[in-house]
Amino acid sequence: MNLESPIAGDTEWHDVTSEAPSRRRRNIIIAVVIALIAIAGIAFAMTRGGDESAPAATAAAADGADGKGAAVVSIIVPGNQIVTREITATGSLAARREMPVGIPGEGGQVSRVLVEPGQWVGAGQTLATIDASVQTQNARALAAQVRVAQADANLAQAELDRARKLVERGFISQADIDRKTATRDAANARVSVAQAQLGQAQASNRRLAIRAPAAGLVLTRNVEPGQVVSAGSGALFTIAKGGEMELLAQLSEDDLAQVSVGVPATVVPVGSNREITGNVWQISPVIDAQNRQGTARISVPYDRGIRPGGFASATIKAGATSSPVLPESAVMNDTKGNYVYIVDKDNKVVRRAVTTGTVTPAGLTIASGLNGDERVVAFAGGFLNPGEIVKPKPMAQSAATSATPAR
Incomplete structure (x- = not known):
């Protein structure tokens, strides 16, 4: 029994070791077959794709040659519009004719003060009296x-x-x-x-009675009853003659040269949305050597929103010109300056340098560079290149201006 057991066990071990190599060979063969099938499928697919893409590429090339596959761009023919040039400025408010009122006589002790700042007075009206x-x-x-x-x-x-x-x-x-x-x-x-x-x-x-030299608005009062005043006491009252005010608008040399006496202007005091209409009544004959600015004095009627010494902005109408107007999206700029893209008769994109003017509610005026009859790319010009063939699509002028950002 003991001698036969080892022999049976030995026979079993030899059977296992003889079957392992054959099993590995079968696995390798199966993997190789699968790989060959996969490679054949990929080759077949590539062959099919190449055959189908060739006609597509040929068609695309043909379309590009005749413009059928070109990018569609919105164009606008701006024409020429009458544009009113506007100059914006800021400055301080003041009385147009400020009248300081003091002691005309020997003076004395003030017995009564009859007016307050903000009151209207007539010519010759008594402002204060002195004990007589x-x-x-x-x-x-x-x-x-x-x-x-x-x-x-x-x-x-x-x-x-x-x-x-x-x-x-x-x-x-x-x-x-x-x-x-x-x-x-x-x-x-x-x-x-x-x-x-x-x-x-x-x-x-x-x-001894301190009187108003002319009708106007009392701005300041510097006297009280019981005060002893004399000719050296200075101004006791300040009156704006006729209540007329003005804005001392500060303008650059270039802007000042475009403004003339009598042109209309709109004044908006700081902290208020009131628009007060006036006109330029005097232009400074000198330029400040420090800041290179001059003063345009804008006369405005009395308004409760105007307080002398306050700050205000002004929009001055400086004449009208006829020029093309484009939406701001059509004008681009780089290191070479401002430019637009126009589409020529062959539907090719051409870069055109322009000089911009003022911004209006209708868009951006073009001072030079365009005649107004060009086909200008209205939007997305940054995605185009000079010489590129495009498919222009006319755009209504009203739609272009409505797309212009409000300022």
Whole structure:
């Protein structure tokens, strides 16, 4: 039993080892067959694809030659439009004619102040009064002196009249008549002096009332009751004559050269959306050497939104020109400057350098570079190249302008 068991086990081991190589060979053969089938399938597919793509490539080339496969682009023929040139500027607001009102006389203690800033006043209206008790008494004294002088003059005249009657009878000499005539004349002269002194006092008393030199709007008040003022006290009130205001618009040299007196302008105070219409009434004859700017003075009527010393912006109408107008999407720029793409008669893209003008609600004006009858690429010009053949599609002018971003 013991001798036979090893022999049986040995026979079993030899059977297993003899079957392993054959199994591996079968697996290898199967993998090779599968690989060959896959390679054959790929080769067949590539052969089919090549046969089908060749006609497609040939057709695409043919289409490109006659423009059938070209990119479709929207074009616009801008023509020429009347464009109003607008110049924008900023500056400070001020009274067009500012009138400082001070003490016209000797001054004194202020008794009443009758107006406040923001009030309208008429020409000659009393703004404030000064205590005139002393001056009033002085005027009364001078009036009394006038009456005394007048009484002396009347007496001298009466004596002269009586003397003339006596000289005819020989009681009084002609020399006495001359003396009495001189006395009468001196008395009349004293009357004139007294009257002049009284008139001067009365005029000074009238000047104690501070009055508006012209109708306008009170801007500032620098006096209070009880304050002692004199000719050296400075301006007690500031009045804008007629309530007229102005904007001191700062413009560059180039813009200032385009503006003329009388052109309309629209002023918008900062912090407000009120548009106030005015016009340029004066242009500065000099240019500031530091900032190279000049001043255009824009007159505007009174408006509650205008406060002198405030800041405002202005849009000045500087004439009208006839030029092409394009949507902003049609104008591109690079290191060489601004340019557009136009489509020529052969439907080829051509680069055209342009000079842009002002921005309007209708689009961007072209100052030079276009006549207005060209076919201009309206959109996506950055994806095109000069010389490329395209398929132009006309675009309505209204659609092009509506696509322009609002400013």
